[in-house]
Amino acid sequence: MKIAMFLYDKMTALDFVGPFQVFAVMPGAEVITVAKKTGPVDEDSGLHLLNANAGIDQVDAADVLCLPGGIDNTHVQNDPEVMDWIRKIDATTTWTTSVCTGSLILGAAGLLKGVKATTHWAALPGLETFGAIPVKERVVRDGKYLTGGGVTAGIDMALTLLAEAFDDRTSQAIQLALEYNPQPPFDTGSPEKAPQDIQEMVIQMFTEGAEQAQRPN
Amino acid sequence: MKIAMFLYDKMTALDFVGPFQVFAVMPGAEVITVAKKTGPVDEDSGLHLLNANAGIDQVDAADVLCLPGGIDNTHVQNDPEVMDWIRKIDATTTWTTSVCTGSLILGAAGLLKGVKATTHWAALPGLETFGAIPVKERVVRDGKYLTGGGVTAGIDMALTLLAEAFDDRTSQAIQLALEYNPQPPFDTGSPEKAPQDIQEMVIQMFTEGAEQAQRPN
Numbered sequence: 001m002k003i004a005m006f007l008y009d010k011m012t013a014l015d016f017v018g019p020f021q022v023f024a025v026m027p028g029a030e031v032i033t034v035a036k037k038t039g040p041v042d043e044d045s046g047l048h049l050l051n052a053n054a055g056i057d058q059v060d061a062a063d064v065l066c067l068p069g070g071i072d073n074t075h076v077q078n079d080p081e082v083m084d085w086i087r088k089i090d091a092t093t094t095w096t097t098s099v100c101t102g103s104l105i106l107g108a109a110g111l112l113k114g115v116k117a118t119t120h121w122a123a124l125p126g127l128e129t130f131g132a133i134p135v136k137e138r139v140v141r142d143g144k145y146l147t148g149g150g151v152t153a154g155i156d157m158a159l160t161l162l163a164e165a166f167d168d169r170t171s172q173a174i175q176l177a178l179e180y181n182p183q184p185p186f187d188t189g190s191p192e193k194a195p196q197d198i199q200e201m202v203i204q205m206f207t208e209g210a211e212q213a214q215r216p217n
Numbered sequence: 218m219k220i221a222m223f224l225y226d227k228m229t230a231l232d233f234v235g236p237f238q239v240f241a242v243m244p245g246a247e248v249i250t251v252a253k254k255t256g257p258v259d260e261d262s263g264l265h266l267l268n269a270n271a272g273i274d275q276v277d278a279a280d281v282l283c284l285p286g287g288i289d290n291t292h293v294q295n296d297p298e299v300m301d302w303i304r305k306i307d308a309t310t311t312w313t314t315s316v317c318t319g320s321l322i323l324g325a326a327g328l329l330k331g332v333k334a335t336t337h338w339a340a341l342p343g344l345e346t347f348g349a350i351p352v353k354e355r356v357v358r359d360g361k362y363l364t365g366g367g368v369t370a371g372i373d374m375a376l377t378l379l380a381e382a383f384d385d386r387t388s389q390a391i392q393l394a395l396e397y398n399p400q401p402p403f404d405t406g407s408p409e410k411a412p413q414d415i416q417e418m419v420i421q422m423f424t425e426g427a428e429q430a431q432r433p434n
Contacts, residue, residue, distance in 0.1 A: 053265075152395050183373050
């Protein structure tokens with residue numbers, strides 16, 4: 001099973017590495033990291049932390065495509081070469097998946113028209129722009145499209161995919177291997193649970209982050 | 218606040234990127250990724266996915282040190298230069314932290330004698346070898362040592378650190394920003410919860426993984 005994970009500048013590292021760590025130990029899985037060009041990718045910390053193994057010109061098909069999110073990925077949505085590549089790969093996949101605002105990239109590629117999908121809670125209304133049907137759930141499946149909520153939801157999305165693509169036992173074993181027995185110190189992980197002032201802090205953080213992301217490197 | 222995260226060959230990417238994503242958005246935090254030498258690090262997938270910004274000869278002090286784990290990191294434990302560096306940095310930190318088997322590296326450096334600590338459930342007895350007191354909890358604090366359980370526990374560990382180092386509200390806001398509202402499809406994330414046959418699958422997976430990790434690149 002060939003799994004292509006798309007990387008791009010100013011993406012969020014955990015959006016990618018969460019599902020990556022699940023996929024990497026899937027029996028028989030071959031994970032490739034694909035960016036516009038092979039080499040280092042500057043995720044949103046500015047640390048050039050990640051490397052892509054392949055450029056989009058080197059990958060023509062995949063069983064699974066996975067799009068991580070980023071605080072602002074309009075530069076990807078506006079790149080016709082990347083949009084063409086995503087449509088080309090999607091035409092070959094058994095599963096097309098996303099984490100966080102990765103679904104906005106799938107939407108911009110025209111793949112989510114009339115499709116139920118999710119994204120980061122703060123970006124959910126944005127899905128409608130692309131004709132998708134926004135659903136406020138952690139993981140949403142509609143046909144072959146499997147989309148996850150914000151950042152950490154990629155782990156839940158990938159474990160869901162694993163259960164669908166293999167069986168429950170394989171997914172359960174990988175959950176145990178990754179000791180995914182979450183115990184966050186607080187219970188403020190969704191806007192329904194977090195107090196209003198905490199939500200405002202986060203919206204402020206995103207506004208500043210998106211402004212930074214729109215500046216050239 | 219300077220946060221040094223140590224990277225090494227055959228480490229597990231999510232052990233590092235989980236807490237990294239929390240630290241990266243901490244107010245006033247400067248995260249540096251440090252390896253024996255600057256450049257690409259070959260984590261356990263073999264994809265050369267990560268990059269270190271600095272070599273150990275370039276970093277002399279940090280407010281926070283973080284050691285991610287890996288399926289077998291005895292090569293790090295047996296490296297006297299790295300052990301010296303870890304002891305040197307630890308002498309300067311306010312917090313010394315680990316995820317998964319990262320605590321075995323701290324133990325090998327002699328830092329956990331008589332200290333309560335945790336690690337991946339499958340590695341817990343190994344902590345005693347270094348005179349540490351193994352505790353079966355998701356996140357364990359003893360003085361300035363904050364250790365997390367397996368792989369995904371790094372997210373919980375880092376949010377706990379954030380609450381200690383700043384305040385609850387900052388940690389709560391970052392939890393909401395990362396939409397850390399976990400909903401794994403199963404409830405098999407710890408050996409207490411997973412059936413015996415699933416545990417055996419994982420032990421088998423680790424035995425094979427450790428054998429692979431001991432082979433030279």
